[in-house]
Amino acid sequence: MMNVAVPNTPEEVLRRWMTSSDQLSVSADGSLMIEGISAAELIKRFGSPLYVMSEGTLRKNFRRIKAAFEANWPAAINVMYAIKANPNPSIRAILHEEGAGGDCFSLGEIQATFLGGADPNKIVVNGSYKPDEVIARAIDLGLTINLDSEEEVDSVEAVARRLGKTVRVGIRIKVLPEDYFKDFSSDCFKRPNFFQGMRRSKWGETAETAKRIIRRLTGHEHLKLFGYHTHIGRASRDPNMFGAIGAELAQIVLNLYQETNFAPSMIDLGGGWARERDPESSGDVRNPHPIEDYAAAVCAPMLRIFRDGQMPLPEIWLEPGRYLVGNAGVFLTTVGLIKRDTELGFTWVNVDSSTNNLLQIDLFGYTYVALSAEGMHRPLRQKVDLVGMTCVPSVFVRDCAMPELKVGEVIAVLDAGMYGEAKGYQFNSLPRPATALVSGKFSWLIRRRETVDDVFSTMVLPERFKQDEPRVS
Ligand SMILES: Cc1ncc(COP(=O)(O)O)c(C=O)c1O
Structure with missing residues (x-):
């Protein structure tokens, strides 16, 4: 069996799991880069939490699957994007x-x-x-x-x-x-x-x-x-x-x-x-x-x-579906609160999103890779449970190796391009995140963030329940 060295930093974790079409790298100051923009910069531009789609990865995935079948089949190949994935x-x-x-x-x-x-x-x-x-x-x-x-x-x-x-x-x-x-x-x-x-x-x-x-x-x-x-x-x-x-x-x-x-x-x-x-x-x-x-x-x-x-x-x-968009997406979310229980021996890193946004975790138990997007060079020091805000367990990653983290820092979850936005829902009345597209150093908003009003925009309150002020008793 091959002896795989245990990674010491998030950068080494990334190297271990990188695939040829990923457009991910680490800058000199230890920031995760998605194409030509750092994860932290993307959060500054578009807010948190955020799905980020890489145009370069999408194009590479498409060309790769088409070429793979063309090499094995003498007639024409039509690669059709299963749009349900995103x-x-x-x-x-x-x-x-x-x-x-x-x-x-x-x-x-x-x-x-x-x-x-x-x-x-x-x-x-x-x-x-x-x-x-x-x-x-x-x-x-x-x-x-x-x-x-x-x-x-x-x-x-x-x-x-x-x-x-x-x-x-x-x-x-x-x-x-x-x-x-x-x-x-x-x-x-x-x-x-x-x-x-x-x-x-x-x-x-x-x-x-x-x-x-x-x-x-x-x-x-x-x-x-x-x-x-x-x-x-x-x-x-x-x-x-x-x-x-x-x-x-x-x-x-x-x-x-x-x-x-x-x-x-x-x-x-x-x-x-x-x-x-x-x-x-x-x-x-x-x-x-x-x-x-x-x-x-x-x-x-x-x-x-x-x-x-x-x-x-x-x-x-x-x-x-998944083959084209899976690794083209990275989900960025921000640390909101770190809870440590020294007696029980657990640490929970609570982020500003939930597994509502990556529902395959709850549905099928997918084991995603999460990285400290601003501390890619820091030594991995702890095992934490990366958890979301909702009142289901919302465990993004259990026993996730992380460096020291601070509130306000960005966490990146890989492979978020498939069935995340598509199946995402608003449990606990949480508005859904925004989505940005990145190509090189350029970025565009391709889905605006929902507001709380959006969450309720299709619900109809009959006249008889309407109040001028929020009901307090
Ligand atoms: C008929 C059909 N085609 C394509 C897909 C896409 O599958 P995948 O994203 O696993 O490639 C699905 C997914 O459910 C499907 O039902």
Whole structure:
């Protein structure tokens, strides 16, 4: 086993966990730099707490995943940003400049996608139930709809007929290779029987149902069969899982080709691509597998099976969310109060935010890396629990190695770009933080901080409860 030296400073912690697309460094005076601006300066400009997105990291992540699949697949690759991971239109705009397609689930996600800019030919709409207004918007814009059920054919058909338009459709397939999954336990989702759980999940159709859908849609006036979709999610960082999924999906697709003559133009492999720094895993934060391993693992069996079966090669479409935005985001929060209990032997560093702002911690137990952003050169002297303000435990990081800290100093939590803003909520009526975008030495506000009034802006107090003054008794 490799002997990993125990880090002595936050800078060494950062070095240990740095990945190639991070735009993080440490200045001569020991400040954490995000691209060309220090974390403390960003807090001065935009206030605390603050999500910070690095444009450079976003662009690098996009180019890397695209190149990884292009190296393993001879037909075109469409990398579609799964906007659920972070719906900020500025992020969409940057990825659009890179040529990204998109995956949307709702009217809101379609709106965010097109606010930032999008090519309709590269956008899919997913979801187990898509209300008619979503279907209509997708058809109007010329997006591809991935059907999640046989029943959904009726709704899409009705809307397309009403609008007098055609729409490209994919079919979501339930891909669960039993040999791989029968004794499988996920390193991310804590489920007792993953295989049965996934069988029962609402997503996707079996090969038999797909065959019926294909027969029904062959030569259809309004629905143009275009391809297949599958998505397993961030279930494992084992490349063999992707290999098993690729093999099973390809076999299903080939069988359907042989039985129905339908040769798909695209296969959409969904998201869930594990990142190199991987707090999602209950194992080591360092994932030994770069994206190139996953691309190779999933593409090789598909290529072999399609070539052996003499099926024309489809394009590969992908829906990465976390992979693109995860490490592009850093969450900055400020120390508000340090509580020490010498009798119990614990120290709690209370910050001005909460795990509401990084909900994956509470939902899935992600083990994030936190750093003293103004003391990157200071020796690590203590183990603290980094805790938030809400009346749930709100433990960002337990037993976090920290240097001496002072009230008012900035703490940085890495990998905050995914599902932080998107799932953040206002428990304890805490307004949500602002978001800044950084590129080199430049920064922009891309989401304003909420006020307390914002928290209550959608609540309606009937006239009969209204008071001129706050009610005191
Ligand atoms: C259909 C679909 N595609 C893509 C994604 C994005 O997944 P990830 O962020 O793990 O890449 C999700 C996430 O839930 C999803 O449901």
